[in-house]
Amino acid sequence: MKRLLKGIKVIDFTWIGAGSYTTKLLADLGADVIKIETSTRMDSLRVARPFKDRIRGVNRSGYFADRNTSKKSVTVNVKHEEGLKLVKKLIAHADLVTNNFTPGVMEKLGLGYDVLKQIKPDLVFASMSMQGMTGPERNYLGYGLIIGALTGFQHLTGLPQREPAGTGTNYPDHIPNPTHAAFAILAALRHKRRTGEGQCIDIAQTEPTLALLGPWIMNYTVNGVIDNRRGNSHPQMAPHGVYPCLGEDRWIAIAAADDAQWSALRQTLDLAEEARWSSMEGRLADRDALDRAIAECTRHRDAKALMEALQAAGVAAGMVNDARDVLRHDAQLAARGHWVELDHPEMGKSIYNAPPFRFSDAASTPSSAAPLLGQHTREICSEVLGLNDAEIDRLAACGALT
Amino acid sequence: MSETIATHDAGLTSAAPTERPPLEGIRVLDLSGALGNYCGKLFADLGADVILVEPIDGATSRCMEPKIAGRSDSEASLHFQYNNTNKRSIVMDLGRPEGAELFRLLARDAHLMIETERPGVMEARGLGYETLREVAPQLVMTSITPFGQNGPYAQWKAEDIVGMALGGMMSLAGYFDSPPMAAFGYQAFAAANLFGAVASMAAVYEAEASGAGQHVDVAMQECVVMGMENAVQFFDLEGSIRKRNAGQQREAGSGVFQCKDGYIYLMAGGVGENRFWGNTVQWLIDEGVDGVEALKDERWLNRDYLSTEEAKETFKRIFSGFALRCTKLDLYLHGQERRIPIAPIADTADILQNRQLQARGFFAHVSAQSVDGAVGAQSWVMPGAPYRLGATPWSLRRPAPRLGEHTDEILAELEVDEARRKALREQGIVR
Numbered sequence: 080m081k082r083l084l085k086g087i088k089v090i091d092f093t094w095i096g097a098g099s100y101t102t103k104l105l106a107d108l109g110a111d112v113i114k115i116e117t118s119t120r121m122d123s124l125r126v127a128r129p130f131k132d133r134i135r136g137v138n139r140s141g142y143f144a145d146r147n148t149s150k151k152s153v154t155v156n157v158k159h160e161e162g163l164k165l166v167k168k169l170i171a172h173a174d175l176v177t178n179n180f181t182p183g184v185m186e187k188l189g190l191g192y193d194v195l196k197q198i199k200p201d202l203v204f205a206s207m208s209m210q211g212m213t214g215p216e217r218n219y220l221g222y223g224l225i226i227g228a229l230t231g232f233q234h235l236t237g238l239p240q241r242e243p244a245g246t247g248t249n250y251p252d253h254i255p256n257p258t259h260a261a262f263a264i265l266a267a268l269r270h271k272r273r274t275g276e277g278q279c280i281d282i283a284q285t286e287p288t289l290a291l292l293g294p295w296i297m298n299y300t301v302n303g304v305i306d307n308r309r310g311n312s313h314p315q316m317a318p319h320g321v322y323p324c325l326g327e328d329r330w331i332a333i334a335a336a337d338d339a340q341w342s343a344l345r346q347t348l349d350l351a352e353e354a355r356w357s358s359m360e361g362r363l364a365d366r367d368a369l370d371r372a373i374a375e376c377t378r379h380r381d382a383k384a385l386m387e388a389l390q391a392a393g394v395a396a397g398m399v400n401d402a403r404d405v406l407r408h409d410a411q412l413a414a415r416g417h418w419v420e421l422d423h424p425e426m427g428k429s430i431y432n433a434p435p436f437r438f439s440d441a442a443s444t445p446s447s448a449a450p451l452l453g454q455h456t457r458e459i460c461s462e463v464l465g466l467n468d469a470e471i472d473r474l475a476a477c478g479a480l481t
Numbered sequence: 482m483s484e485t486i487a488t489h490d491a492g493l494t495s496a497a498p499t500e501r502p503p504l505e506g507i508r509v510l511d512l513s514g515a516l517g518n519y520c521g522k523l524f525a526d527l528g529a530d531v532i533l534v535e536p537i538d539g540a541t542s543r544c545m546e547p548k549i550a551g552r553s554d555s556e557a558s559l560h561f562q563y564n565n566t567n568k569r570s571i572v573m574d575l576g577r578p579e580g581a582e583l584f585r586l587l588a589r590d591a592h593l594m595i596e597t598e599r600p601g602v603m604e605a606r607g608l609g610y611e612t613l614r615e616v617a618p619q620l621v622m623t624s625i626t627p628f629g630q631n632g633p634y635a636q637w638k639a640e641d642i643v644g645m646a647l648g649g650m651m652s653l654a655g656y657f658d659s660p661p662m663a664a665f666g667y668q669a670f671a672a673a674n675l676f677g678a679v680a681s682m683a684a685v686y687e688a689e690a691s692g693a694g695q696h697v698d699v700a701m702q703e704c705v706v707m708g709m710e711n712a713v714q715f716f717d718l719e720g721s722i723r724k725r726n727a728g729q730q731r732e733a734g735s736g737v738f739q740c741k742d743g744y745i746y747l748m749a750g751g752v753g754e755n756r757f758w759g760n761t762v763q764w765l766i767d768e769g770v771d772g773v774e775a776l777k778d779e780r781w782l783n784r785d786y787l788s789t790e791e792a793k794e795t796f797k798r799i800f801s802g803f804a805l806r807c808t809k810l811d812l813y814l815h816g817q818e819r820r821i822p823i824a825p826i827a828d829t830a831d832i833l834q835n836r837q838l839q840a841r842g843f844f845a846h847v848s849a850q851s852v853d854g855a856v857g858a859q860s861w862v863m864p865g866a867p868y869r870l871g872a873t874p875w876s877l878r879r880p881a882p883r884l885g886e887h888t889d890e891i892l893a894e895l896e897v898d899e900a901r902r903k904a905l906r907e908q909g910i911v912r
Contacts (some may be wrong), residue, residue: 081687083684083686083687084683084686084687085682097599098623104679108683114769114802120675123756128711128715128719129714129715129717129718129719129721130718130719131718132718133718133719136839141711141714141715141717141761142711142714144714145711145713145714152537154615161846168684176605185816188894210837211837211841213840213841214836214837214838214840214841215836215837216817216836216837217837219749219817219837220817220822221819221822221823221824222748222751222822224735224746224748225748225822225823225824226824227746228745228746228824228825228826229663229824229825229827229832229835230827230832231827231828231829231832232664232665232666233737233744233746233826234744234826234828235665235666235828236654236662236663236664236665236828237655237656237662237727238656238659238662241642241656241659241728242727242728242737242739242744243727243737243744243826244654244655244656244659244662244727245635245652245654245727245737245746246650246652246653246654246664246668247653247654247655247662247725247726247727248653248654248708248709248710248712249662249710250650250668250708253707253708253709253710254668254671254672254675254676254704254707254708255671255675258675258678258679259523259675259867259868260868261679261682262523262675262678262679263502263527263867263870265679265682265683265686265739266503266504266527266682266870267503267870268686268871269503269504269682269685269686269689270501270503270872270873272690274501276872276873277869277872278870278872278873279871280868280869280870280871281868281869281871282867282868282869283841285838286838286841286843286866286867286868287867287868289832289838289843289857289864289867290864290867291519291666291668291671291865292665292829292864293563293863294545294546294547294559294560294563294564294666295547295665295829296829296832296833296862296863296864297547297559297562297563297861297862297863298547298559298829299738299829299830299833300833300844300861300862300863301549301550301849301861301862302547302549302550302559303561304547305828305829305830306547306549306828306829307828308666309660309665310662311642311660311663313640313642314546315544315545315546315796317837319640319642320642320660321642321646321651321660321662321663322660323660325863328724330646330660330661331646332642332643332647332651332663333643334640334642334646335644336512336640340638342810369628377720390634390637390638393638394638395637395638395640395643396643397637397643397646397647398646398647398648398653399651399652399661400646400647400648400649401649401652401712401723402649402652402709402712402713402716402722402723402726403716403722404649404652405564405648405649405706405709405713406713406716406717409646409647410632410633410634411628411629411632411633411634411635411700412702412703413633413698414489414631414633415629415631415703416634417703417706418713419890427717428570429714430713430714430717431711432706432707434676434680435672435676435699435700435702435703435704435706435707435776436676436677436679436698436699436700436703437629437651437697437698438680438684438695438696438697438698439610439695439696439697439698440693440696441684441695442569443680466589467515
């Protein structure tokens with residue numbers, strides 16, 4: 080089956096979280112992504128846990144592997160004159176150059192947009208720094224959790240009477256930023272194909288993250304309301320929450336959107352009928368007592384069996400899956416083929432996410448495991464740049480390919 | 482309040498008219514609710530002609546909180562207003578054969594449709610992909626649903642919180658001693674919208690060249706799984722199950738710390754290598770913080786030591802003594818000047834005052850709609866461009882449409898004459 084982005088050539092300077100994930104999306108869809116690395120300043124995910132067999136090594140991180148499927152890795156030292164020349168030659172053949180350094184780093188390396196557009200006038204150049212290429216805080220640094228703090232996610236998630244809990248992960252790195260960036264890049268590539276015009280895309284990772292809180296930003300700008308944490312409650316729905324089940328740390332999420340779902344929930348749980356809970360207004364007003372009553376019923380039930388019984392009765396319910404559950408036990412993810420096992424030259428077989436969408440007439444499952452550091456250096460030098468073995472050996476010896 | 486908030490239009494609404502938006506010429510039919518409206522907005526804000534195809538009672542997202550204080554009409558939802566900018570609205574009853582026929586007419590010139598119905602509903606209306614492909618071979622049909630088009634849960638119901646639970650992200654969020662917590666603001670819906678937008682854009686990109694559209698199947702549950710960070714790899718490679726850990730440091734120097742006027746988030750060492758630890762310790766030394774000598778020895782460069790309770794307690798005792806004397810903004814500015822990953826834990830009021838966002842002109846204005854639908858002099862402030870495309874800017878051209886605002890205009894474009902439009906309206910097929 081065809082791949083949708085076949086033929087798009089990407090020279091990829093991204094590393095760590097959101098950047099690598101952006102180019103993974105493109106690579107899994109068929110773009111030819113060459114990850115430019117150097118062993119002198121490594122992608123820190125290469126040395127981040129978990130490691131295969133718990134043995135630390137630059138080619139053993141599962142975190143790195145999952146974010147770098149379907150890519151090729153070339154080690155080039157761009158601080159070396161000949162290394163810089165090589166990279167520029169690669170860019171002369173490319174459609175897209177990506178990076179998520181702080182602003183100024185690409186310029187310092189001699190690879191800023193103003194230089195590169197001389198080499199390749201229709202180039203799309205995508206920059207994904209934390210706070211953008213302009214403004215007084217453009218040089219500030221951070222990770223997804225820092226972006227989560229700046230943008231309100233940390234403040235807004237958790238219980239109102241306790242310290243902010245946040246999303247528990249570097250959420251902006253995994254979903255808001257890579258998807259927005261990939262969308263903007265594809266739009267720019269479409270424009271380039273139609274008009275021959277390239278451009279520079281400036282993505283401040285705080286901004287796509289904030290874009291997901293638009294309605295609550297407006298709740299402040301329009302209504303003057305500063306939203307606070309609200310646990311698992313919902314302003315228009317009760318019951319709506321997470322309830323304990325049988326076993327250690329087992330939970331089920333339940334939401335009853337209307338009276339019919341409430342009635343089905345009540346019957347499935349054998350919960351006595353109470354007049355004050357017969358309307359949504361009544362349930363919202365008495366939310367805490369309602370939650371306690373439901374928890375008393377659910378704590379004696381198996382989460383999976385209860386989820387199935389509630390869904391059979393037409394109630395939105397789902398057990399809280401942990402990492403083992405999503406990989407080993409969830410029947411839907413298994414049926415969808417969400418997990419793919421790929422064979423890596425050093426790690427052997429391990430588990431990767433497939434992209435969370437399927438096409439009727441195109442392939443999107445990762446085409447290869449993550450690359451070893453510099454796995455494709457010789458191949459790219461020879462096949463793309465047309466260098467012979469002697470030249471490659473000389474470049475390696477002088478330190479341009481480290 | 483909007484007049485008191487400093488914003489800056491340059492680069493947002495002032496796109497020179499000669500600049501062509503990057504998605505100019507793409508037509509999108511957005512039949513969705515909360516699972517797909519933001520996906521449609523991404524297309525609309527980059528210049529696609531996005532038509533919101535609403536049922537007679539309006540899109541379900543018109544009822545979602547938060548709402549404009551004191552209003553409950555069909556234009557009152559701020560959720561709807563934000564997620565439907567730059568779109569036009571046509572109201573039609575797709576459950577009736579005449580409505581479905583009109584829709585097939587619309588689809589003939591469309592590049593993309595986004596729908597979020599339970600699997601099987603579109604087929605029952607005569608609007609399944611196989612039928613639409615016959616009249617519109619170029620069309621990409623994107624179906625965004627809780628669990629996807631097939632599999633044992635395909636017909637199951639899900640709200641955002643159920644997607645968060647079954648997608649596993651929730652198992653990582655919340656306090657170590659509390660139930661798991663859903664991320665604020667319908668992030669399971671957001672994930673489905675976002676991955677749906679990437680898949681749709683890739684399919685449209687290819688279809689414009691090949692002439693062949695296709696059906697795109699997006700499952701919210703799988704989209705949420707993408708947010709599990711490294712948890713599944715930890716289980717696969719090390720056999721350990723990552724747990725939620727809010728309310729305590731993730732490791733010494735990483736987590737929420739109280740300060741004089743709120744909280745800050747600090748990642749003293751960074752991720753992977755402990756790159757920034759030295760900067761943090763030097764800062765505390767320069768500030769003359771009590772007990773800082775305890776943070777200087779070699780042990781602190783070892784991540785295993787940072788994970789011990791002893792290390793966490795020592796760091797917290799020393800750092801908190803300093804942080805409680807400072808404001809979140811001071812800690813942010815001074816820490817960042819020393820290249821330390823630190824940030825204030827901001828609420829929405831803080832965000833509107835963020836000098837970086839203001840300098841970049843991030844916030845956009847859109848004309849507010851009053852109850853009677855008149856576009857008044859008042860304007861609303863909302864998040865603006867999530868990305869700056871140098872040559873083809875993002876722009877807000879119009880607010881979200883009133884229910885059925887463009888029904889007549891769009892039918893006229895389809896060359897449905899006035900008499901027929903009147904008849905369709907009288908029969909309740911359009912509104």
